[in-house]
Amino acid sequence: MLYILIILLSAIAQFLGPWWLMALVCFALCFWKSSKAASAFGVAFLAITTLWIGFATFQNIANEGIISQKIADIFKLPNAFLLITVTGLIGGIVGGFSGLAGYYCRKALA
Amino acid sequence: MKYLRALLSLAVVTGLLFVLNRPLGPAPALGPFFNPFSGFWQNAENHNKSAPSQLTLAGLKNEVIVKYDDNGVPHIFAQNDEDLYFAQGYVLAQDRLWQMDFYSRVAAGRLSEVMGPLALDFDKYNRRLQLPEGAEKIAEALMHDPTSKMIAESYAAGVNAYIDQLTYKDYAIEYKILGYKPEAWSPLKTALVEMVMRKDMNARSDDYMMSNALSKYGKATIDDVFPDYPVEESPIVPVGTKWDFVPVAVPKVPEMLQASVNARLSIEAENPGIGSNNWAVHGSRTATGLPLLSNDPHLGLSLPSIWYQMQLVSPSVNVYGVCVPGWPGIGIGFNKDIAWGMTNVGSDVFDFYQIKFKDATRKEYQYDGGWRPVTAKINEFKVKGSATILQDTVHYTHHGPIMYDEGQKPFFNDTPVGHALTWVGPVAQGNSLKALYLINRGKNYEDYRAILPFLASPAFNVVFASNQNDIAITSAGHLPLKWKEQGKFILDGSNPLHDWRAWIPVEQTPYVRNPQRGFVSSANQFPADLTYPYYLGWKFAPAERGIRINEMLASMQKATVDSLRLMQNDNFNVEARRILPDLLKILATDPSLKSNQGYEILAKWNLKNDPDQMGATIFERWVRELRLAIWEDDFPSQDPKKPMLLPTRDRTWAMLQKQPTAKWFDDNRTPNKVETANEIVITSFKATLDSLAAKHGPINPATWNWGIAKNTTIKHLVPLFSAFSRKGVYNGGGGNIVNATKEGHGPSWRMVVELDKSWPKAYGLYPGGQSGNPGSALYDNMIDKWAKGELNELVFLKSKDEKHPKIVAETLLKK
Numbered sequence: 075m076l077y078i079l080i081i082l083l084s085a086i087a088q089f090l091g092p093w094w095l096m097a098l099v100c101f102a103l104c105f106w107k108s109s110k111a112a113s114a115f116g117v118a119f120l121a122i123t124t125l126w127i128g129f130a131t132f133q134n135i136a137n138e139g140i141i142s143q144k145i146a147d148i149f150k151l152p153n154a155f156l157l158i159t160v161t162g163l164i165g166g167i168v169g170g171f172s173g174l175a176g177y178y179c180r181k182a183l184a
Numbered sequence: 185m186k187y188l189r190a191l192l193s194l195a196v197v198t199g200l201l202f203v204l205n206r207p208l209g210p211a212p213a214l215g216p217f218f219n220p221f222s223g224f225w226q227n228a229e230n231h232n233k234s235a236p237s238q239l240t241l242a243g244l245k246n247e248v249i250v251k252y253d254d255n256g257v258p259h260i261f262a263q264n265d266e267d268l269y270f271a272q273g274y275v276l277a278q279d280r281l282w283q284m285d286f287y288s289r290v291a292a293g294r295l296s297e298v299m300g301p302l303a304l305d306f307d308k309y310n311r312r313l314q315l316p317e318g319a320e321k322i323a324e325a326l327m328h329d330p331t332s333k334m335i336a337e338s339y340a341a342g343v344n345a346y347i348d349q350l351t352y353k354d355y356a357i358e359y360k361i362l363g364y365k366p367e368a369w370s371p372l373k374t375a376l377v378e379m380v381m382r383k384d385m386n387a388r389s390d391d392y393m394m395s396n397a398l399s400k401y402g403k404a405t406i407d408d409v410f411p412d413y414p415v416e417e418s419p420i421v422p423v424g425t426k427w428d429f430v431p432v433a434v435p436k437v438p439e440m441l442q443a444s445v446n447a448r449l450s451i452e453a454e455n456p457g458i459g460s461n462n463w464a465v466h467g468s469r470t471a472t473g474l475p476l477l478s479n480d481p482h483l484g485l486s487l488p489s490i491w492y493q494m495q496l497v498s499p500s501v502n503v504y505g506v507c508v509p510g511w512p513g514i515g516i517g518f519n520k521d522i523a524w525g526m527t528n529v530g531s532d533v534f535d536f537y538q539i540k541f542k543d544a545t546r547k548e549y550q551y552d553g554g555w556r557p558v559t560a561k562i563n564e565f566k567v568k569g570s571a572t573i574l575q576d577t578v579h580y581t582h583h584g585p586i587m588y589d590e591g592q593k594p595f596f597n598d599t600p601v602g603h604a605l606t607w608v609g610p611v612a613q614g615n616s617l618k619a620l621y622l623i624n625r626g627k628n629y630e631d632y633r634a635i636l637p638f639l640a641s642p643a644f645n646v647v648f649a650s651n652q653n654d655i656a657i658t659s660a661g662h663l664p665l666k667w668k669e670q671g672k673f674i675l676d677g678s679n680p681l682h683d684w685r686a687w688i689p690v691e692q693t694p695y696v697r698n699p700q701r702g703f704v705s706s707a708n709q710f711p712a713d714l715t716y717p718y719y720l721g722w723k724f725a726p727a728e729r730g731i732r733i734n735e736m737l738a739s740m741q742k743a744t745v746d747s748l749r750l751m752q753n754d755n756f757n758v759e760a761r762r763i764l765p766d767l768l769k770i771l772a773t774d775p776s777l778k779s780n781q782g783y784e785i786l787a788k789w790n791l792k793n794d795p796d797q798m799g800a801t802i803f804e805r806w807v808r809e810l811r812l813a814i815w816e817d818d819f820p821s822q823d824p825k826k827p828m829l830l831p832t833r834d835r836t837w838a839m840l841q842k843q844p845t846a847k848w849f850d851d852n853r854t855p856n857k858v859e860t861a862n863e864i865v866i867t868s869f870k871a872t873l874d875s876l877a878a879k880h881g882p883i884n885p886a887t888w889n890w891g892i893a894k895n896t897t898i899k900h901l902v903p904l905f906s907a908f909s910r911k912g913v914y915n916g917g918g919g920n921i922v923n924a925t926k927e928g929h930g931p932s933w934r935m936v937v938e939l940d941k942s943w944p945k946a947y948g949l950y951p952g953g954q955s956g957n958p959g960s961a962l963y964d965n966m967i968d969k970w971a972k973g974e975l976n977e978l979v980f981l982k983s984k985d986e987k988h989p990k991i992v993a994e995t996l997l998k999k
Binding site: 085088089092093094097101126129130133134136137138140141142143144145147148160161164165167168171172174175178179181182 | 186187189190192193194196197200201204205214215216218219220221222223224225226227228229230231232352357361905906907908958959960961963
């Protein structure tokens, strides 16, 4: 449930505003919903990774991989698959730590 | 503990956001860049994307319709000219905004603001060339004329209407990687783009190397080795054409500057060849009975391409062709009645003056028997990654800037230190927008001639054809009225007779209309033979392309579009025809070459620089080596102290054929031995095969074929972004071949127009694509066809109501 909510709300937030709004979404939703530190991090990490990888993959397919190969070259990555993985990791780490911070902050205020 | 954990985790998140939201050295901010909602994934253009059906743009007076064909070419239908140029700016910015912004930054000397210290010396050089001052002068002229003012302002408004819609996610990939934003467009930026062209065409010089040679060998030898007209030439204006004007007085030749050339300078190889071909065939020689026109400007091949195709339609005009991003109007193209094209006029419009300072303070310099003050100007540079503003002081004489003071390192090695520069770029005004406005609407020969006074710089050989069966060519532009050989050597800055004083009257620059031979052509060679009353320069592009074009045209009857297309792709090597038989005879005298594979390949070569020929590879590399082997000891082009120019290939072959015992063949670096011409030919041939083997392995077609060995590469404008370049484009041709495709230069647009009484047919393409986005399928889609020598049929719509199967999308721009 939390996983779906993060995906939905952060997608809307990033569609309308800057990328870091997703950190606020993870923070707020984990503050509200998370029951454990590990799951706050894990669910937020997975949700953002899913979203970023999913959206990047969708665009990559529509583009037939033209830009991903070139950007992978610039970053000295061997292929577009790894570029998508890096995309997911960057989003996931920020999302995960934001979720964790949300959970810890609630604990601190409880 | 629980507070600490909360604080710590918050600190980690804040730290992550902070680090990921800012550029890391040369890398972009990773957060926004990788975010698929805003970053580079947004530049992954959907293959099936079609243009929006409607857009509302503040600033339009009426509705404008933009139709796109399947090659991404916009066909703009406006109801007035203001809207037309507004829409041109808007549509161009959609596809090429970053590129036009880049060009304007180059000329403004402001690249280091966004690229960092790497670009600083380039910026300083461009400011010292006075590109910004030149642009201001051009912009002033633009604003003075109501027509060009309307064009420049409407176009800028259109570009800005596009910029105003953008957020980070819409930026071109180059903005995202380099981490900067587009800046508002203006008429001044259009003028800056024009200055880039002036610089690319005109801003190099042999003066210093020629002065070094002159001071070593004296005038008689230099006249012999560096003659003012080639041995073999086929000038643009046919030999024997009578000049139908009364020339103005040409300044008298003053005493030549020979003395104390003591500037420090070193030289890189020869100037990169900026060349082009164009020609028009009279109806008496075509299948249709009406003219055909062909043009292929050769420029540095780049991605995004220097050209962009468009059709512009308003009640006053219906024109198709290519434009340079940032420069409104159509530069090379055709309309219902006429077609025109351009090549560069390589006349000498870039001269250095030796300056004699009064004393070590360098505050005054000698002129006309007295002293004149040196003025100083401080250029300021903001450099990416640095908080302080850098200053660069440039000293000026009335000739122009002293390009580099003693102790400074020139950006280009052919710039002498301590010398002032006079060149046409910052002084010629003209009004190219007005010229394009008029030719885009031109109907006949008179309209064509009427644009010429507005073309100042760079000077172009403007070829013309009309459906009234007129053909013509003019070397048009502001050309300084010089005494013979003025500027062949470094000029004396203290002598008023050495100043540029006047221009050749515009109506007297070389031109010809409907010549007897039934065609006109140019390939950057001498505009005219020595009967032309004015001195234009002592060296133009080698004659081979012009010779070949004129031969083919002279033997052509019932020419068609396809015969002209084949001509554009002609790979025949005129130079090899001239010299190879003699060279082979010499090689045959060496018994060790009897069964040499390289020799056999060359002997059996078909004299064509086709991509599947190994002979072309050997010949092209060998003639380069051979010229060095003959001359480098006498005219050391690589000498860091006193570099000299190598004599031309034309002069070299004439010597080999007519003066085989000339003293120049002896290598004076071997004091105990006198080499003969034959020895030099044979040893340089063997050396060439060795160095080719070192580079490409043992002789075999897979690595030695010309199309492979030449390795034509079309680079992105930012050299660092090699991932956005296209390497290994398999193609024939060469520098002195009609198909002038070299390693990084070549035909940047190929066009053939078949004039017609009712509606012309035209064909063309360029090595790139309409989109500037490396993430678009239309970024480089024309390259493969271009390399094969094919052309696209161009979609020239009669009206907005014409149904055409190639039109795939339409956007309505509403006010």
